[in-house]
Amino acid sequence: MDSYRQLAKSLALTIILAILVAGVGHIYLGFIKRGIVILVIGILLWIVASLHTQYPYMWILTIAYLVWQIIDAYIHYKKLISGQTHSQI
Numbered sequence: 001m002d003s004y005r006q007l008a009k010s011l012a013l014t015i016i017l018a019i020l021v022a023g024v025g026h027i028y029l030g031f032i033k034r035g036i037v038i039l040v041i042g043i044l045l046w047i048v049a050s051l052h053t054q055y056p057y058m059w060i061l062t063i064a065y066l067v068w069q070i071i072d073a074y075i076h077y078k079k080l081i082s083g084q085t086h087s088q089i
Contacts, residue, residue, distance in 0.1 A: 011077055018073040022066055025073035029080060038069050 018025030023039030026032075045065055049058040 011074070014073050014077050015070060018070045019066070022069050025070070026076065029073065029076055031076060038072075042066070042069070 014025045014028055016025075017028050021039065022042035023035040023037070026035030026038055028035075042062075042065055046058075046062055049061045053061065
């Protein structure tokens with residue numbers, strides 16, 4: 001039961017970090033390069049969208065990107081707990 005709680009806490013922390021800052025959930029899981037790339041792309045997307053896109057579309061693009069990276073962090077978390085190594089993912 002404790003190992004299940006640890007996994008649940010780790011998943012919860014992964015998702016919370018991914019919600020707070022794009023890419024940090026990946027960094028927490030050990031995918032540092034991927035997390036940094038996601039973080040940089042997220043910042044650039046936000047800057048470009050805010051400068052060159054009308055108001056509602058900027059938020060749609062930003063939210064879509066954030067949702068994608070949260071789902072991606074979740075998928076990577078599931079692969080890690082299934083026993084796959086970083087090189088296999």
